[in-house]
Amino acid sequence: MAITMARTNILKLENIWFAYEKGKYVLKDISLSILKGDKIGIVGPNGSGKTTLIKHLNGLLSPEKGRIFYNGYEVKKRRELTRHVGLVFQNPEDQVFFPIVEEDIAFGPRNQGLKEEEVFTRVKEAMEYLKITHLAKRSFFSLSFGEKKKVSIAGVLAMRPEIMVLDEPTLGFDPWSKKEFLEIIDEVSKRSAIVITTHDLEVLDHVNRIIMIMDGQIKEEFVDKKEFMTKVFEHGLNEK
Amino acid sequence: MENVVLLKIDTKSKILTIIVFLFFLISIISIEQLLFAFLYWVVLLVVFKARIRQVFLKATPVFPLIISLGILTWWGKTEGSIMTFGDATVNYSRTGLTLFFVLRSMLLVFTALLIIESEESFFKIIYALDDLYVPDLIINVLLFMYRTFLDLKIEGEKMLNARYSRGSYKSSWAKISEYKLLGYMLGSIFVRASYKSHSRKDALISRMYDGIFRHEKTHFTSTGVFILWVTTIFCLIILLISKVRFFDYGMLSG
Incomplete structure (x- = not known):
């Protein structure tokens, strides 16, 4: 008899509703669990609510209705989520604040209240992970888009989040950088659960759950890309 | 050494x-x-x-x-x-x-x-100012001001590139249309920098910024x-x- 270990539930969203304008809901009754070791791909058309959803995971937005649980406890303060869930923004220029690369990577760990030695270790580790050690002293604005993206990821990675959320991470990558980036994501997933919003089908090869969002609701969940492709592209979205 | x-x-x-x-x-x-x-x-x-x-x-x-x-x-x-x-x-x-x-x-x-x-x-x-006990409020204002100026500069460069890439070069200062365009560009730069500031605020909060810039x-x-x-x-x-x-x-x- 095969014994299967139940994976720990890290984050749980329960019946989340959210509207930017009163009455116009962008998220409608969303329920989602993120387990340890998860690599979730969130797909859906533009304006379907993907980015709004991930902003709830990180605590940037608070739901109008519904509850969020972290490790079984209901989250009352948004900062509790920020500590454990790292968010990598779609545009690295929106995320990076400090002009010098290593300064920006150190920003998150310093905000976590870590000692300088620990901050230094984490910055070094994150840069080595993403192979950007040579950029440490460089100005962020002089980097290429791919390098900027790696710096923005390193900034979150250095905080060692339990869940790492990435908004359209492969946007603007050339095929070689994308391959390298996806390998990094596979590596990162060994220590953190990963949530990726994407329109890139190649990314879906690297996830173990695919969640489809349409019009602010979770339409369906797929176990792999094959199932997703069959149902969505061969049978069409509306026939399901 | x-x-x-x-x-x-x-x-x-x-x-x-x-x-x-x-x-x-x-x-x-x-x-x-x-x-x-x-x-x-x-x-x-x-x-x-x-x-x-x-x-x-x-x-x-x-x-x-x-x-x-x-x-x-x-x-x-x-x-x-x-x-x-x-x-x-x-x-x-x-x-x-x-x-x-x-x-x-x-x-x-x-x-x-x-x-x-x-x-x-x-x-x-x-x-250094922070280490010299200058109040956090002033430190924050200086930092955000500096970052906003940087954004304005970057957005300005982008707008100029967008203008030149479509063949629109500066005409004579005597022409009123040049001033009109310049005004439009300045307005756009501020609007774009303001949108960027919103995203940046989110990015700071998402990395646990609480109003204090910690540093070595x-x-x-x-x-x-x-x-x-x-x-x-x-x-x-x-x-x-x-x-x-x-x-x-x-x-x-x-």
Whole structure:
């Protein structure tokens, strides 16, 4: 008899509703669990609510209705989520604040209240992970888009989040950088659960759950890309 | 190469030195003192390893203001004017007073810019200010202001590129349409920078920013403290000597 270990539930969203304008809901009754070791791909058309959803995971937005649980406890303060869930923004220029690369990577760990030695270790580790050690002293604005993206990821990675959320991470990558980036994501997933919003089908090869969002609701969940492709592209979205 | 580290002047010492020197500049009343101040400023320029051209370029936006102040001073005085230093007074002609004001104002601006030009990163100055117990509110305002200016610059460059890439080059300044376009561009730059600021705020919160910019502590270096002391003593000596001299020649009264 095969014994299967139940994976720990890290984050749980329960019946989340959210509207930017009163009455116009962008998220409608969303329920989602993120387990340890998860690599979730969130797909859906533009304006379907993907980015709004991930902003709830990180605590940037608070739901109008519904509850969020972290490790079984209901989250009352948004900062509790920020500590454990790292968010990598779609545009690295929106995320990076400090002009010098290593300064920006150190920003998150310093905000976590870590000692300088620990901050230094984490910055070094994150840069080595993403192979950007040579950029440490460089100005962020002089980097290429791919390098900027790696710096923005390193900034979150250095905080060692339990869940790492990435908004359209492969946007603007050339095929070689994308391959390298996806390998990094596979590596990162060994220590953190990963949530990726994407329109890139190649990314879906690297996830173990695919969640489809349409019009602010979770339409369906797929176990792999094959199932997703069959149902969505061969049978069409509306026939399901 | 530990000696190299010892010779380095830390940012905190630089800031304090400049504050002392600025107070000295505000206190001086004679052209002679101004000459000494200028010579010492050159020393600071060399010691701080600041580039004169960059300092001058950074000061250019303030020049019209200084010149306007000079013109106002000249215009407003019909007879020889009097300046006060404590109870002391020095007589100046109208032109002399205008010249003194303009030169001193320029030296004040150049001195203030020394710190910016002598550091690689503006953030280093902010961190040093934080370590000198400047309130968090001011630190935050300075940091966000700096970042916003950077955004404005970047957005401005993007807009210019977008303009040139579609073949729209600057037409004559005599044309009203050029001003219209310039106004539109300026407005757009501010709107775009404002949107960017919103995203940046989210990004800061998502990395646990709570209103305090934590950073590695900066430390005083022995060379830095030495420069600070030398500057303080120099300023005091010049002020005291001048005071005695002016009394001797009867230039000061009080």
